[in-house]
Amino acid sequence: MTIEILTSPFMRYALLAAVITGVSAPALGTYLVQRRLALIGDGIGHVALTGVAVGLLTATSPVLTAMLAAVAGAIVIELVRERGRTSGDVALAVLFYGGIAGGVFLVNLSASHTNTNLMTYLFGSPLTTTREDLVVLALLGAAVLAVALGLRPWLFAVCHDEEYARVSGLPVRLLNLLLAVTTALTVTVAMRAVGLLLVSALMVVPVATAQLLAGGFRATQWLAMAIGVLAAGAGIGFAGVYDTAPGATIVLLAIGGFAVTTVVVAGWRRVRRVRPDARDGPAVEPPEVVLTR
Template sequence: MNLFQYDFMIRALIAALVIGLTAPALGIYLVQRRMSLIGDGVGHVALTGVGVGLLLDQSPILTAMLVAAAGAVTIELIRERGRTSGDLALALLFYGGIAGGVMLVGLSANRSNANLMAYLFGSLTTTSPADLVVIVVLAVTLLAAMLLLRPALFAISHDEEYAKVSGLPVRTLNLLLAVTTAMTVTIAMRTVGLLLISAMMVVPVATAQQVTRGFRSTMALAMGVGVLAAGCGVWLAGQANTAPGATIVVLAIAAFLAVALGAALRRALRRRSVPVAHHPAPELEPPDVVLER
């Protein structure tokens, strides 16, 4: 039976593909800044926003976006001013965000555990036409910002001090990354869930880094891996009757393991093919900027 004959499965597929394309486009900057876990922290803060929305009988998506944006901006300002370490600030987001969210959900009139689980781990097949419109519009806006501002965003991610000397608005760009991280977490809330979205930001990038060296090529391949994992994840979840969000993330991790193993085997075979008595001259770095690993 073709599952995509149903409208809700088509909406689920489109939403997943959009997130699979958008999340790695932002995640590559977070990986380069060594802030791979900020998505988890912002996701926990967004849960507090969900609790606020349920408590006030307002749209949980809107309140989650506002609270997540405030949390992301706060962590960026703390990191910039150096008042505490980034790890400590992320820990505060982790624990305070999820504790506040659970407490507020408990205080709200709607205490359904099913609703809370849908926000935490996603509920892709319940995506409504209105939800899909919001996801697509926000994702297109975010993707356009990540691509159009790529040189400037790469500069602050690679060397913030050099970017300041070059005259770039470093604080504005850092805050832009913080807000777009909150946007990504929020729009992915209905697809892969608050606790899993960070994986879609990071794992496709880590996979692409195994076989590419330049920033542009890594971004392109990471976005491709994200789309492939999202599309195959929705199909497999429909066939196996599993949670779509978790299935997407598991496939993304499986792709990373397969590519990492293949890259390791290729390096091993290349070393064995080089004669012991002869050592070739070291290869020059390619003209494109090399990503940090």
Template sequence: MDMLSFDFMQRAFAAGIIIALLASIMGVFIVLRRMSMIGDSLSHAALAGVAGAMLIGINTSYGALAFSCIAAFLIEAIRSSFNKYAEVALAVVLSGGMGLAAVLISLGKSFNTDLMSYLFGSLVAVSSQDLIIISILGSFLMFSMVLLYKELFAVTFDEETAKLAGIPVKAVNICFMLMTAVVVTLSIRIVGALLISALIVIPAAVSVQLAGSFKSTFFISAVVAVFSVISGLYISFLFDLAPGGTIVLIAAAILMIVLLVKKLKGALN
């Protein structure tokens, strides 16, 4: 039977493609800013939000979004205090989010099984309501990235020069963090909290190796991410595997192949 005849697979593919596009585009800025761990930091905060929402009985998407946005503000606040050591902010929020998630999960022992889909992703976890939320927020994020493209470009490569050019660097950084938080929150259903960072970073890493211009970096990253998600969902359906892990393994394999081919070409030359 054709897998697309199942409603849950239609929702999974639609949500997966939207998430792949968002994660890959944000990933380019994240990798170039040397903040590759931001996905891990925000995803652990989002996981704490999921656990907290389950504990008090509200929609988990709202809890994840609230906690990841708070974490985004904290990262930017801490980062401003450690200008030369931005990774400190990521480490602090990551460990804090993980600790809070562990405490909340231990308080709600009855929903530990339900959390597995948030940790590694699930094909059946994406509801019609989730797809609507992902579509609306995804469209808003795409519009925001286009609108702020020049500002994000300037801040990514040189914050000091951007300040001199009159760009509100602090406001742009806060917007960037919040957009990343939303992308991470939306991605948890398909990829899982433990693996979303890889979907953000790996396609961008592939594009950095292959792209000849800044704009082509986005295109290559998006192609790698969409291919990884579509093939990962297909394989995970056929063999009953965790979709998040399958998607990430495919993306990682692409990166390894690209690096190997480049190394062989370098050796031959």
């Protein structure tokens, strides 16, 4: 019976949708974590909700309108960030909560307003993925990966040290806007699998886990993508079998992985400190044996 659920077409589509999200969200999220903008995806998700509502209200594709709203929001956020004013913080808060309030307000105006509809976009509904959805997701996911992996040296340079990148003559503003727009695309991709309120988790948590283990930026990015796929795939499987909320299951699995990794890495470091290997051992302190003679 379990196998039947897992091999049914809607399960396959759900799994594919989740895997596309799992691979693309951390690939881009690595740059956001690098730049200490881990929560920016959350803000863009809030703004995208207004887009969804506009789509539902005007009976156009909510994914398309969500994407347009997310891109517009991301560009505004980037322009505010670029100015670096302290008042920018407040401006972003207004934008984020305006986005979510506008979304809820508009959804309730639409003829087909139901809470299920809203919940679908807020917390994801991978099991309702259609073939057409999947095509859109695959295209958006490919675009996100093309930017995140293809432009790694340049995006790394800008996120690592923006001033240095400017002195180097890199097109800093263009790269920043590209990163913002790609973040918006990632939010749109992840909306189906984990929902707008949990988008940021898949962009950030796998990266946080990977950087505990990986020995460099590129390694962190690849490992985070692997962890993202694993969490997304396992989450859909678990949700299919035990009938739990898929988006929340994926995110909880990712967080569980982070918690376990943190404990294991901390334990491993402690073991190594207590029993340093032969190379550093003698240099630390003279052996006590000397004192007994």
